[in-house]
Amino acid sequence: xxxxxxxxxxxxxxxxxxxxxxxxxxxxxxxxxxxxxxxxxxxxxxxxxxxxxxxxxxxxxxxxxxxxxxxxxxxxxxxxxxxxxxxxxxxxxxxxxxxxxxxxxxxxxxxxxxxxxxxxxxxxxxxxxxxxxxxxxxxxxxxxxxxxxxxxxxxxxxxxxxxxxxxxxxxxxxxxxxxxxxxxxxxxxxxxxxxxxxxxxxxxxxxxxxxxxxxxxxxxxxxxxxxxxxxxxxxxxxxxxxxxxxxxxxxxxxxxxxxxxxxxxxxxxxxxxxxxxxxxxxxxxxxxxxxxxxxxxxxxxxxxxxxxxxxxxxxxxxxxxxxxxxxxxxxxxxxxxxxxxxxxxxxxxxxxxxxxxxxxxxxxxxxxxxxxxxxxxxxxxxxxxxxxxxxxxxxxxxxxxxxxxxxxxxxxxxxxxxxxxxxxxx
Amino acid sequence: xxxxxxxxxxxxxxxxxxxxxxxxxxxxxxxxxxxxxxxxxxxxxxxxxxxxxxxxxxxxxxxxxxxxxxxxxxxxxxxxxxxxxxxxxxxxxxxxxxxxxxxxxxxxxxxxxxxxxxxxxxxxxxxxxxxxxxxxxxxxxxxxxxxxxxxxxxxxxxxxxxxxxxxxxxxxxxxxxxxxxxxxxxxxxxxxxxxxxxxxxxxxxxxxxxxxxxxxxxxxxxxxxxxxxxxxxxxxxxxxxxxxxxxxxxxxxxxxxxxxxxxxxxxxxxxxxxxxxxxxxxxxxxxxxxxxxxx
Numbered sequence: 001x002x003x004x005x006x007x008x009x010x011x012x013x014x015x016x017x018x019x020x021x022x023x024x025x026x027x028x029x030x031x032x033x034x035x036x037x038x039x040x041x042x043x044x045x046x047x048x049x050x051x052x053x054x055x056x057x058x059x060x061x062x063x064x065x066x067x068x069x070x071x072x073x074x075x076x077x078x079x080x081x082x083x084x085x086x087x088x089x090x091x092x093x094x095x096x097x098x099x100x101x102x103x104x105x106x107x108x109x110x111x112x113x114x115x116x117x118x119x120x121x122x123x124x125x126x127x128x129x130x131x132x133x134x135x136x137x138x139x140x141x142x143x144x145x146x147x148x149x150x151x152x153x154x155x156x157x158x159x160x161x162x163x164x165x166x167x168x169x170x171x172x173x174x175x176x177x178x179x180x181x182x183x184x185x186x187x188x189x190x191x192x193x194x195x196x197x198x199x200x201x202x203x204x205x206x207x208x209x210x211x212x213x214x215x216x217x218x219x220x221x222x223x224x225x226x227x228x229x230x231x232x233x234x235x236x237x238x239x240x241x242x243x244x245x246x247x248x249x250x251x252x253x254x255x256x257x258x259x260x261x262x263x264x265x266x267x268x269x270x271x272x273x274x275x276x277x278x279x280x281x282x283x284x285x286x287x288x289x290x291x292x293x294x295x296x297x298x299x300x301x302x303x304x305x306x307x308x309x310x311x312x313x314x315x316x317x318x319x320x321x322x323x324x325x326x327x328x329x330x331x332x333x334x335x336x337x338x339x340x341x342x343x344x345x346x347x348x349x350x351x352x353x354x355x356x357x358x359x360x361x362x363x364x365x366x367x368x369x370x371x372x373x374x375x376x377x378x379x380x381x382x383x384x385x386x387x388x389x390x391x392x393x394x395x396x397x398x399x400x401x402x403x404x405x406x407x408x409x410x411x412x413x414x415x416x417x418x419x420x421x422x423x424x425x426x
Numbered sequence: 427x428x429x430x431x432x433x434x435x436x437x438x439x440x441x442x443x444x445x446x447x448x449x450x451x452x453x454x455x456x457x458x459x460x461x462x463x464x465x466x467x468x469x470x471x472x473x474x475x476x477x478x479x480x481x482x483x484x485x486x487x488x489x490x491x492x493x494x495x496x497x498x499x500x501x502x503x504x505x506x507x508x509x510x511x512x513x514x515x516x517x518x519x520x521x522x523x524x525x526x527x528x529x530x531x532x533x534x535x536x537x538x539x540x541x542x543x544x545x546x547x548x549x550x551x552x553x554x555x556x557x558x559x560x561x562x563x564x565x566x567x568x569x570x571x572x573x574x575x576x577x578x579x580x581x582x583x584x585x586x587x588x589x590x591x592x593x594x595x596x597x598x599x600x601x602x603x604x605x606x607x608x609x610x611x612x613x614x615x616x617x618x619x620x621x622x623x624x625x626x627x628x629x630x631x632x633x634x635x636x637x638x639x640x641x642x643x644x645x646x647x648x649x650x651x652x653x654x655x656x657x658x659x660x661x662x663x664x665x666x667x668x669x670x671x672x673x674x675x676x677x678x679x680x681x682x683x684x685x686x687x688x689x690x691x692x693x694x695x696x697x698x699x700x701x702x703x704x705x706x707x708x709x710x711x712x713x714x715x716x717x718x719x720x721x
Contacts, residue, residue: 071684077469078689096687100470188578188667245556245576247668248584253548258558393686401669406581 026057026325028332029083031073032315034140035063037280038348043336045344050335057328066252067189077102077320084323085333087315090127090136091385092392094318098130104319107133109330119337123373124313124353127381137333138313142351142373143271145195145309147293148278150285153180153266161293165203165232168296172241175266182241184265185403186249186256190396191384193246193403195269196236198309198383200229203298207307207378213417214387216424221417230402230409232298237403247404254281261285269295271310272369276349292368308376311385313353387420394419455700461693468689480694490695493666493673494702496585500592500674501653507593508649509642512600517630519601520608539598547662550591554578554663578664581671588663588672592656600645607641608634643714650710654703675699 032043040063047059062083064072069087076082082102088094097103110116111134116125120138128136149161154171157178162168172182187193201210205225212219213226236242243265249255257274259265261282268274278286297305317336319329335341342352346360351370358370373379384392395416402412462480466473484490515535522528538546553560554577562574577587611634619629635642657676660666666673666681679699683692 074468074684074687096467097469100467102469188665190667243557245579248576248578248580248664249555250551253551255551255555255558258555262558264557389685389687393681397669400667404579404581404668406669 026328027060028057028085028323028325028329029060029062030085030317030332031062031064031069031083032087032317033064033066033069034315035065037276038344039063039276042341042344042348046336046338046341047332049340050332054328054331057325057332059332080322082320082322084325084329085317085319087317088128088136089311089382089385090313090316091381092388093385094128094135094316095130096389097318098135102320103135104321104323104326105133106135106137106319106330110134110137115334119354121312121353121355121357123379127311127313127385128316128318136313136316136318137330137337138316138353139333139337140313140315140350140352141273141276141345142312142353142357142369143273143310143314144369144373144376144379145199145269145271145295146369146372147267147269147295148260148274149267149291149293150260150263150289151291152289153263154291161291162296164296165298169236169239172236172239176240180263181243181259181265182267183236183243184256184259184268185242185246186251187246187400187403188249189251190400191382192251192256192270193233194383194396194399195271195309196233197229197399197402198380199269199295200232200298201225201303202307202309202378202380203295203303203305204228204301206303207380210380210383213420214383216420216426221420222413226413226416227409230412233402234405234409237405242403247400257281267293271314272351273314275365275369279349290365292365294372304377306372306375307378307380308372309380309382310373311381312373312379388423391416391420391423458693458700459697461690462697464690464693466689467687468683469687473690476690480691481698483691484694484698489670489673490675490678490698492670493675493678496672497654497656497674499585500589500656501650503586503589504593504596504649504653505646508597508600509646511593512597512645513604513642515597515601516604516608517634519605521626535601536598538595539602541595543595543658544662546591546595547659551578551663554587579668581668584664584668585672588660591663592653592659595659596649596652600649603641603645604638607638611637646714647707647710651703651707654706655699675702 030043030047032039034040034043040061043061043063047061051057051059070093073082073086077097077100088097094103116134121142124138124142125134128134128138153159153175154161157174157180159171159174160167162171175182185192198210205223209219209223209225211217213221213223243249243259254277256268256270257277260268275286275290278290294305295309317333319326319333323329337352337354342354342357342360345352346357346363346366349363349366351357351361351366351373358367358374361367361370383395386392387395398407398412398415401407402409407415461473463475463477464473465476465479519528519532519535522531541549552558556562556574556576556579559577561577565571565573575583575587578584615633615637616629619633620626624632655676656674657680660672660674660677661680664672666677675695676699679692679695682688682695
């Protein structure tokens with residue numbers, strides 16, 4: 001009996017450690033997916049600084065992998081067990097959470113002392129603003145998709161960065177003839193291949209064609225622009241522009257970048273967060289051989305070639321309504337994007353979505369990214385983040401089948417249109 | 427009096443397990459069935475009743491039936507590969523028990539059982555990598571370029587590539603199970619058989635195998651149900667891709683319930699899986715028991 005009693009006591013002390021301590025501690029949990037390179041330290045350091053200034057608050061920062069996170073957060077919300085601070089990419093999925101009353105309205109916090117207006121690039125807030133209210137804080141990065149290329153390989157075969165699609169095809173052919181894979185692609189992840197499609201549609205017809213199809217304002221996913229983009233992709237696949245077996249390779253475990261590091265592939269179309277990965281995984285390649293090329297113009301296309309696909313903000317942090325200490329949580333988020341954090345992020349190859357960031361950046365590749373975004377007439381948010389989740393999944397599945405040559409460009413267009421029409425009950 | 431006391435004792439002893447089962451197994455099954463009649467995204471407080479919509483969608487859902495067929499492929503190949511190899515290894519280990527080297531073999535064979543599925547999945551993602559993996563370069567080294575494939579990226583091969591890993595993972599389990607059953611046969615039966623002039627192979631065929639029939643049957647049913655519910659390795663290695671080529675019922679259920687926010691339809695898939703697994707397991711059970719009484 002005495003043994004049992006002691007066991008119970010020990011258990012109680014283990015479980016209720018906080019209860020036993022003399023001082024009441026406020027605790028905040030934060031989930032994030034910055035798990036490569038310097039990502040975990042960036043957030044942990046900000047949390048440590050916050051805790052040093054606020055000894056009565058304890059912050060637990062939990063890093064996770066990208067794709068598993070998407071499921072975990074939903075399960076946690078469904079169970080009423082969401083962390084205080086969680087991330088999203090803004091757009092459709094965040095709006096689902098907002099409609100389900102799972103996100104705290106941050107408008108008053110953001111507008112206090114004109115904080116948002118003075119701190120953030122205006123474009124960064126549009127992905128988290130719904131019905132005139134702000135639901136997230138843009139933090140991580142200005143991420144736009146660009147073509148990363150190996151300058152040494154281009155030099156070796158006397159190639160110039162392509163400015164048009166035809167030039168890109170010619171460059172690809174030269175590389176293929178010399179036994180180099182033009183583009184590395186890891187497409188088990190599916191959103192990786194979507195980048196080609198989004199850019200081609202934008203270059204062929206401009207951003208309106210997607211917006212009017214997705215928002216059901218008269219457009220359709222069977223618009224010729226979508227079919228043409230699909231056709232151009234399949235031509236690229238057929239000529240051998242991608243590494244074999246791409247549909248079975250996982251971006252999250254670095255199987256795409258391995259080809260670049262081994263000099264087996266010359267280019268990769270990817271979000272600019274890839275700079276941080278290059279920097280931390282292979283500094284020699286980053287320093288000597290890495291260059292970037294904006295996505296080329298398409299002959300006869302009406303889209304503005306300065307347009308970019310991506311996001312100004314990347315990961316937005318939101319606060320859950322079940323959070324006991326929303327004031328503290330928001331204050332913590334301000335630490336996460338204060339000047340010291342911004343400097344650390346730039347150091348690790350990121351472009352935080354704050355005003356005046358261009359003046360702080362000296363690193364040439366990052367500067368190019370910032371200029372691209374500043375000169376862009378439109379920033380097309382990733383389709384799978386813009387669309388409601390159900391349709392985002394359909395889009396990604398369609399992309400994998402399109403790149404795998406399992407369906408025709410027409411079928412890809414029809415399948416997406418049918419899913420969108422059904423979703424909106426047309 | 428005594429009988430009644432026994433009954434009460436039985437009930438009393440079963441009670442904790444029953445309570446536990448009801449809360450963690452039976453109730454979730456019932457609520458999944460209930461959810462399958464609603465449209466729900468999994469986070470909204472409101473659930474829309476939609477009657478049989480999810481079920482009629484399921485009946486006409488080509489991808490679900492493709493996943494079902496893939497499950498049957500996993501079942502067939504698992505039974506055809508795991509049982510014979512598991513039994514063969516068990517016999518081999520029993521034969522060589524006296525030799526020290528076999529102790530090492532046993533440990534080595536058992537090793538895959540000790541690894542987590544996710545670790546195995548990630549490991550084999552790299553093994554199957556068409557360029558940096560082990561398999562393609564090995565094939566090229568021995569002049570079999572024609573046999574190289576992009577294993578996980580090829581719609582015709584991906585499912586079989588994953589099944590090979592599933593077999594690699596589970597054979598040790600059946601090996602240990604069969605080894606224990608073979609050891610359970612009284613030594614004097616073997617001695618008597620050998621005395622009567624039976625060879626070792628003959629002993630296994632005519633005496634050992636019939637005696638471990640019960641274990642074999644249990645193993646087959648375990649393998650069958652496991653294959654019908656299979657999820658983890660496929661999810662880690664291919665996520666059911668490319669283009670649903672390696673989709674199983676469980677991966678499809680997960681995709682619908684979680685990434686696409688269709689909890690109602692996901693529950694319909696889960697309930698259909700429950701019915702299918704139940705029916706197939708019962709049929710299998712009755713078939714094998716009939717077979718046993720005939721022996």
